[in-house]
Amino acid sequence: MSAAEHRAVAIGASAGAIQALLQILPALPEDYALPVLVVVHVPPGRRSELTTLFAAKCRVHVCEGEDKQPIEPGTVTFAPPDYHMLVEPGGTISLSADEPVYFSRPSIDVLFESAADAYGPGLVGVVLTGANEDGARGLRAVAEAGGVTLVQDPATAYARAMPQAAVAACRKATVLALGGIVEALLAAGTR
Amino acid sequence: MNDGGMDSEKIEDIEIRLLLEALYRRYHYDFRNYAQASIKRRLRQARERQGIKTFSALQDRILHDPAVAARVVRFLTVQVSDFFRDPSYFKAIREKVVPHLKTYPSLKIWIAGCSAGEELHSFAILFREEGLEDRTLFYATDINQEALDAAARGIYPLDRIAAFTENYRLAGGKASLSDYYTTGYGGAVFDKTLRERVVFSDHSLVTDAVFSEMQLISCRNVMIYFDKPLQDRAVGLFRDSLARGGFLGLGSKESLRFSEHAEAFSEFVREEKIYQRRKV
């Protein structure tokens, strides 16, 4: 797989997210060729801390998604608290105040489904640790659009339910420990 | 790569365009320039809810059955709101905007996309507590008639009141939220005098025009559903509706940063997305 085929990475994580993302995002080089869109379930109001935390540890640019913001390579964009974050076909972010999905806003499914529509086979979808089922339906949409699907090995996850549900919904997903996910992302997006 | 998959993807997009065109031509609801990703998601849900397989089939139903069209429109106009949603926004209105508003002998305030009235009641309470009520006329507009009717009734389920009360407190409320409602009809019935100086009206930011000169417009979490050109149209409407020095408040993750009318406004309270119409 060459970087040219890939257009974006979408990551979803819930319980245990910060520890898992701390192993992944700081490993990305400054000139990482893909945009990285991330949904983390945290109680409303806490997300700006997340952005600050990762900005201090990452070489790539880190921000919180704003409505109509262009999606840029080499940038990690976290979904803001209390909004769903979607990808528009033109490569910009749009936000939505629609009802929570699985009690969660932002929702991983909502990001993944819209990103699968926008990027098709160019999307790499990653489901990490978590204690609910968000992301399973979204990852299936990524696979159906021809994208790459990666799931954290449930045996290595802080909370297994979410990666387990993702694998059940998307049988062809590649199951990897965090180290393997980092390698796959580097291979997908290093110039 | 699977060609079949690619093709069916494109077909769905064609179908959605045609369906939105049908909705517009037949019923004058114009969702054609709403943000694609959001509208697609809502339409998929509407289609599933109707138990219909394709958007073409849904379009057929919409064209021939106004009741189906009404249900779909209800689905496309998302009704999620709260009293004092983002309390810090209302706190900033109270502490930073109200002192300016107090210098005007009379005020017109527009709550655009008011949903079932949560935001309107929040402003009405805040204006009463700040002694501005008597000089103020509120316009509360939306395109969803059921939401406007609910806003005019001012009755909310009791299970939402705890969250409203907490928001009110965080927003710097001066009394107790319970001073403003009585319980009955299975809900909290907000004091009808809060709505005495409110004009409720069906108005679309997509197809309708300026109707009065305002000192403050609050339009939160409505334009996120629009695409960029449509946002520009709506912000242009706000610019033309605002008195010079008037205020525009947006949702907490919206901004004028990407708007073609950005230069007509200055940032008044940056973190709260409150803008001021430039005086020159």
Ligand SMILES: C[S@@+](CC[C@H](N)C(=O)[O-])C[C@H]1O[C@@H](n2cnc3c(N)ncnc32)[C@H](O)[C@@H]1O
């Ligand atoms: C998510 S609600 C926002 C409610 C409230 N302003 C808030 O922030 O809590 C969006 C509202 O915008 C309304 N809306 C959608 N399209 C509109 C349009 N073209 N013109 C006016 N209102 C519209 C919907 O009916 C809905 O009530």
